Amino acid sequence: xxxxxxxxxxxxRKKVILDNAIELFGENGFAATSLRDVARQSGxxxxxxxxxxxxxxxxxxxxxxxxxxxxxxxKSSTQESEPDVGxxxxxxxxxxxxxxxxxxxxxxxxxxxxxxxxxxHEYFLARxxxxxxxVVATLVDFQTRGExxxxxxxxxxxxxxxxxxxGLCLRWLSERGADGGPFDMVEVVRRFIGMIQxxxxxxxxxxxxxx
Amino acid sequence: xxxxxxxxxxxxxxxxxxNARGRTSKREILEAASALFGEVGFHExxxxxxxGRVNMSHPGLLHHFPTKKALLGEVLxxxxxxxxxxxQAILRSDQVEYDYALVRVAHWNSSRPGVVAxxxxxxxxxxxxxxxxxxxxxxxxxxxxxxxTGLYTGLKEAGQLRDNVEPQVxxxxxxxxxxxxxxxxxxxxxxxxxxxxxxxxxMVEQYIVGLRK
Numbered sequence: 001x002x003x004x005x006x007x008x009x010x011x012x013r014k015k016v017i018l019d020n021a022i023e024l025f026g027e028n029g030f031a032a033t034s035l036r037d038v039a040r041q042s043g044x045x046x047x048x049x050x051x052x053x054x055x056x057x058x059x060x061x062x063x064x065x066x067x068x069x070x071x072x073x074x075k076s077s078t079q080e081s082e083p084d085v086g087x088x089x090x091x092x093x094x095x096x097x098x099x100x101x102x103x104x105x106x107x108x109x110x111x112x113x114x115x116x117x118x119x120x121h122e123y124f125l126a127r128x129x130x131x132x133x134x135v136v137a138t139l140v141d142f143q144t145r146g147e148x149x150x151x152x153x154x155x156x157x158x159x160x161x162x163x164x165x166x167g168l169c170l171r172w173l174s175e176r177g178a179d180g181g182p183f184d185m186v187e188v189v190r191r192f193i194g195m196i197q198x199x200x201x202x203x204x205x206x207x208x209x210x211x
Numbered sequence: 212x213x214x215x216x217x218x219x220x221x222x223x224x225x226x227x228x229x230n231a232r233g234r235t236s237k238r239e240i241l242e243a244a245s246a247l248f249g250e251v252g253f254h255e256x257x258x259x260x261x262x263g264r265v266n267m268s269h270p271g272l273l274h275h276f277p278t279k280k281a282l283l284g285e286v287l288x289x290x291x292x293x294x295x296x297x298x299q300a301i302l303r304s305d306q307v308e309y310d311y312a313l314v315r316v317a318h319w320n321s322s323r324p325g326v327v328a329x330x331x332x333x334x335x336x337x338x339x340x341x342x343x344x345x346x347x348x349x350x351x352x353x354x355x356x357x358x359x360t361g362l363y364t365g366l367k368e369a370g371q372l373r374d375n376v377e378p379q380v381x382x383x384x385x386x387x388x389x390x391x392x393x394x395x396x397x398x399x400x401x402x403x404x405x406x407x408x409x410x411x412x413x414m415v416e417q418y419i420v421g422l423r424k
Contacts, residue, residue, distance in 0.1 A: 027339055032254035104338065111335030114328060114397040115250060125402050128395065132407075159409050160418065163391025168383070170390055173338040174349060183383070191380050 014052050014062075017042050021063050026105035029112050030060060030120065057119045063105070064123050071096055085142040086193045090186050092134055093165040097185065100176065103169050110166065132158050164192055235265045240275060241289045244282050249328035252336050253283055253344065280343045287333075287347055290326065309362045310385060310419045313355075317389060318412035324400055331393050356382055366423070376422050388415055 020041040024033045035056050039049040053059040074095050097103040113120040135158035142148040168185045175183065243264040247256045258279055262272040276282040297319060301312045320327050337344040356379075363378035372381070392411045399407035 028254060029252060029336060031251060107335050107338060110394060110398075111332050112252065114331065114394065114401050116401050121398075121402065125398060125404065125407075128398060128407065156414065156417070159392070159395065160388060160414060163395055163409075163414075164384060164387050165391065166394055167387030167389065167391035170335060170338060171352060171383075171387060174334075174345070174352070188380060188383055188387070191377075192384055194375070 010052070013042075013044070017044075017049060017052055017059070018062060018066055021059050022066075022105050023101055025060070025063060026101050026108060029108045030056075030118070031112060035059065060119050064120065067096065067102065067106075070102075085138070085147050086190050088138055088142075089135065089161065089193055090189055092131065092138060093161055093189060094186055097165065097169045097172075100173065104173055107166070107170055107173055128162070131162055135161055161189075161192070164189060235267050235271075237275060238289075239265050240267070240272065240282075241286055245286050245290065245329050246325050248283065248286060249325050249330075249332055252332050253279070253342070254336065258282065283343055284347075286329075287344065290329065291351075309358055311416075313359075313385070313389070314412050314416045314419065317392075317415055320393075321396070321411060324397060327393050328397055331390075331397055334390070352386065355386055359385060363422070371423055373422060373424055381422050385415065385419060388418060 017038060021033075021038050024037055024041060027033075035049055035053075036046050038059065039046045042049065053062060096106060109120050110124050112118050113124040115121065136154050139148055139152075139154040139157055143150060143152075143154065148154075165185075168188055172183065172185050240261065244256070244261045247261055247264065250256075256279070258272055258276070259269050261282070262269045265272075276285065294316065297316055298312055301307065301315045302309070305312070305315070307315070333344050334348050336342055337348045339345065359382035360379045363372060363376070363381045366372045367376070367378050372378070389411070392409055392414060395407070395409055396411050399405070399409070
């Protein structure tokens with residue numbers, strides 16, 4: 001085998017491992033998934049997997065990095081397509097929750113990472129800050145353009161949007177396959193955002209008066 | 212009070228047989244199990260660790276709770292009993308509407324992070340259909356959603372909600388906010404990041420005030 005073919009094969013294997021790790025971490029969480037489980041599902045031996053990822057923490061780091069890469073790609077492909085505040089916020093909050101596997105991974109790892117000892121703790125803390133800052137910047141931007149009510153504390157609003165997105169995702173995952181069918185998360189987020197847009201007579205008022 | 216998840220002690224290895232006082236109450240076992248499930252989730256918690264936390268032998272614990280699943284069921288029933296009692300006391304004594312009562316419970320919860328962690332951790336795990344608490348959380352959510360939607364439908368008919376607030380959407384967003392804020396709060400608390408520590412009950416209260424005219 002040529003050297004480049006070897007690399008290509010190695011990369012392909014890494015991708016297979018990564019995809020299976022995303023699926024298994026998403027199903028059972030990080031703690032309850034073993035490298036052996038991932039190896040088995042990837043059709044390789046435990047030691048074969050260790051060759052690519054020397055530890056479970058290293059595999060988790062790669063999984064989280066791949067999420068960020070994917071989010072960046074989506075960002076650059078969809079940027080500036082729609083200037084509507086609802087669309088921008090939905091994109092910010094929901095883009096990584098459309099795919100059930102990724103949504104499940106995020107939901108389970110986030111809940112696990114509330115203990116500081118969890119290897120994903122710092123990542124989720126940084127993620128929380130990053131999304132919060134982006135949402136605040138977006139809200140301020142749209143306030144300046146006169147599309148968002150001025151009597152809303154953007155900081156509070158951003159915390160609420162972040163919480164809403166995570167909370168809806170949890171429920172959406174749980175309800176998939178249930179009788180009522182999954183509900184439309186994006187639609188609920190859009191309606192929520194509708195409440196903070198400039199009042200055209202009927203918009204409900206949110207009591208986030210800034211002092 | 213439940214010990215916060217992030218300061219919980221490590222389990223002592225090789226739990227001694229029996230207990231200094233001769234008997235560990237069922238309540239102590241349920242509290243210890245509740246704390247551990249909140250810290251590491253159902254999958255990772257072991258009956259051995261729980262037995263160790265209450266200074267009981269593993270077989271001793273098995274005598275009370277034959278399986279981890281059985282223990283989980285009892286922990287959830289135990290927490291429900293406490294929450295239900297609190298909700299009823301609030302509704303009775305304060306004469307508040309259902310959503311305001313939920314806010315009071317959220318306020319109470321901010322003094323017991325261990326309990327919040329239990330629900331946050333398990334409800335995320337239990338989004339998988341094969342999780343032993345899956346139907347518990349689905350039923351719990353359905354009940355809350357039905358009750359809240361009922362409240363908002365009544366308020367809407369009485370003309371007390373703002374015009375474009377739809378009862379079911381309002382109920383869904385209130386519950387999603389509470390679930391999401393709990394996680395944010397726990398994450399901030401555990402990392403000692405006071406700048407990120409949201410006031411859960413205040414935020415939800417502001418929101419439900421805003422739904423009304």
